[in-house]
Amino acid sequence: MPTLTYRDALNQALREEMQRDPSVFLMGEEVGVYQGAYKVSRGLLEEFGPMRVVDTPIAELGFAGVGVGAAMAGLRPVIEFMTWNFAVLALDQIVNSAAKILYESGGQVPIPIVFRGPNGAALQLAAQHSQAWESWLAHIPGLKVVAPATPADAKGLLKAAIRDDNPVIVLEGEMLYNTKGDVPEGEHVVPIGKADVKRAGTDVTLICHSKTVVPALKAAEQLQEQGVSAEVVDLRSLRPMDEETLVASVVKTNRCVVAEEGWPHCGIGAQVVDIIQREAFDSLDAPVLRVTQADVPMPYNKQLERAAKPSPEKIVAAARRVCYLD
Amino acid sequence: MATATAQPAKDEALLELQRRMLRQMLLVRRFEEKAAEAYALGKIGGFCHLYIGQEAVAAGSLAALRDDDYVICSYREHGQALVRGVPANAVMAELFGKATGCSRGKGGSMHLFDVSRRFMGGHAIVGGHIPLAAGLGFAIKYRGGDQVCLCYFGEAAVNIGVFHEALNMASVWKLPIIFCCENNRYGMGTAFERVAAVTDVVEHACSYDMAAELVNGMDAMAVYGATERAAERARKTGHPTLLEVRTYRFMGHSMSDPLHGVYRTKEEVEEQKKRDPISQLALKLKEEGALDDPALDALDAEVRAVVEAAVQFADQSPDPDLAELTSHVLVE
Numbered sequence: 001m002p003t004l005t006y007r008d009a010l011n012q013a014l015r016e017e018m019q020r021d022p023s024v025f026l027m028g029e030e031v032g033v034y035q036g037a038y039k040v041s042r043g044l045l046e047e048f049g050p051m052r053v054v055d056t057p058i059a060e061l062g063f064a065g066v067g068v069g070a071a072m073a074g075l076r077p078v079i080e081f082m083t084w085n086f087a088v089l090a091l092d093q094i095v096n097s098a099a100k101i102l103y104e105s106g107g108q109v110p111i112p113i114v115f116r117g118p119n120g121a122a123l124q125l126a127a128q129h130s131q132a133w134e135s136w137l138a139h140i141p142g143l144k145v146v147a148p149a150t151p152a153d154a155k156g157l158l159k160a161a162i163r164d165d166n167p168v169i170v171l172e173g174e175m176l177y178n179t180k181g182d183v184p185e186g187e188h189v190v191p192i193g194k195a196d197v198k199r200a201g202t203d204v205t206l207i208c209h210s211k212t213v214v215p216a217l218k219a220a221e222q223l224q225e226q227g228v229s230a231e232v233v234d235l236r237s238l239r240p241m242d243e244e245t246l247v248a249s250v251v252k253t254n255r256c257v258v259a260e261e262g263w264p265h266c267g268i269g270a271q272v273v274d275i276i277q278r279e280a281f282d283s284l285d286a287p288v289l290r291v292t293q294a295d296v297p298m299p300y301n302k303q304l305e306r307a308a309k310p311s312p313e314k315i316v317a318a319a320r321r322v323c324y325l326d
Numbered sequence: 327m328a329t330a331t332a333q334p335a336k337d338e339a340l341l342e343l344q345r346r347m348l349r350q351m352l353l354v355r356r357f358e359e360k361a362a363e364a365y366a367l368g369k370i371g372g373f374c375h376l377y378i379g380q381e382a383v384a385a386g387s388l389a390a391l392r393d394d395d396y397v398i399c400s401y402r403e404h405g406q407a408l409v410r411g412v413p414a415n416a417v418m419a420e421l422f423g424k425a426t427g428c429s430r431g432k433g434g435s436m437h438l439f440d441v442s443r444r445f446m447g448g449h450a451i452v453g454g455h456i457p458l459a460a461g462l463g464f465a466i467k468y469r470g471g472d473q474v475c476l477c478y479f480g481e482a483a484v485n486i487g488v489f490h491e492a493l494n495m496a497s498v499w500k501l502p503i504i505f506c507c508e509n510n511r512y513g514m515g516t517a518f519e520r521v522a523a524v525t526d527v528v529e530h531a532c533s534y535d536m537a538a539e540l541v542n543g544m545d546a547m548a549v550y551g552a553t554e555r556a557a558e559r560a561r562k563t564g565h566p567t568l569l570e571v572r573t574y575r576f577m578g579h580s581m582s583d584p585l586h587g588v589y590r591t592k593e594e595v596e597e598q599k600k601r602d603p604i605s606q607l608a609l610k611l612k613e614e615g616a617l618d619d620p621a622l623d624a625l626d627a628e629v630r631a632v633v634e635a636a637v638q639f640a641d642q643s644p645d646p647d648l649a650e651l652t653s654h655v656l657v658e
Binding site for chain 1: 396398427428429430431432433437439440441446447449451454455456457458459460461462463464465466467468487488491492494495498499653654655656657
């Protein structure tokens, strides 16, 4: 199996889907001539031309709406946001148009659209450029939300998103674009709504998604050295959420830590905890703990930024607490 | 001799078009009057924005369109839906929230949809549908079609940022769209000149290198002519057009608003009613000998019957099944 970066896996998914279906097109800032702000769209303009790889003005609300309108007419747009921090400007179109038109039209107008781009903090980009938006987006009925952590999942989930007849949010990780992994060639579609056990274990479940899968796996290694067997469950899909896989893991381990890049208040982890207390109440041997970004705007200073982010150390500490080792 | 015989045929076609528009405008007027009654009786809930006074805009502009063109509207869209051919029964049933409504009772007054007529909805965030129109235009161009997209919005939407974003993209990408600004002078209770630095909406076209036309919205034929020119431009060159159609609403902003309110005088409303687009078109047809009072009365009686039947249909239709609550959130 070839090894690809997360970036190239996304590029492969886009290329294959655009080859497969002429109604798929890519639109966003710098996707064409510049080859993508993060080079996810490298080579696509040359292969598919300017009608299918469309450079836009800096007008997130406007081109998000153009995408939804094109989807109303039956095309399958992929709208790239340079980052989800800019997509906040487009929320009216995502929330009020993409997510609602099927329902308010009584089922007449499906919106087969993908909104994608990097989400969450990178390095020292300060408060406005370092935010994780998944709890905002996963709150909305009418949307699906996925957040791949590995190159293989990035390819498979983006392909699934493009083929889906609903609006799908694909949250990528800027710090993941250079990570490498095995990626199946050709037809590799990861179904939306399925979590993935990234590491099996017996003593504690670490639930994570997207970029936090990396520190969670590191934490699991450190815990192993301390005699604690951690199971790492990657949500992959935040809406719908794979309750069955989460609950099965917690029923097995009886202990759980949820890690995410978002803020603690009303976060994705809060939703996970709701599921676990409801469906695995009798299996729990300790309260579920959460590791999140500190409840502050992201600071610029490197040391402060590190203190604000989830880390393997924070996840290990939480895991030890739910195991009553500390 | 061909011209001599063709001329009366053309005139007759023009008269026929005007008679058809007159019927559509009367239908909208009577429909809206009934909607107001039904609202007062509690049969219609929520927000309900009536089109009375603006009928010439929908009738004139939609007459210039083909069946395969797209239409997209704001939340004041009962008139456009009816003129586009959405059955009065289905529109009234939607206002009543019934299962037989054109959006299955799930959209209501502000979200009338009928994709079979390419009627792509009423949309209820001011200006939010203007980029959707650009997207429909983009899809037409993407597929190499010669259709157009006709997008209606009020003058207050011109102050929304996305109006400018959409016009810019429509122009730079040459999308076949007719942006039809129905300038009825008031955004809810705020006179346009109180909140707009540029009060001639057509002037905004300059910023986007776009063709534009100022149109008398009380004259259905003027609206028809301007829309036809814009549609031809879009079909032949792909270029969009901005139409500013000056009109006036004789009712309040919505049903929760008094007739003239404190933001405009009763005298102003009464003065505007002298320009009633229906009376004007009827008078014109009478002057041309193409309509007489008995014919007008018969037309009025016919549309009143259509509206009365629509009310009965809506009244007798069932509510949506409770299972409808969770259907159509996603395509399964």
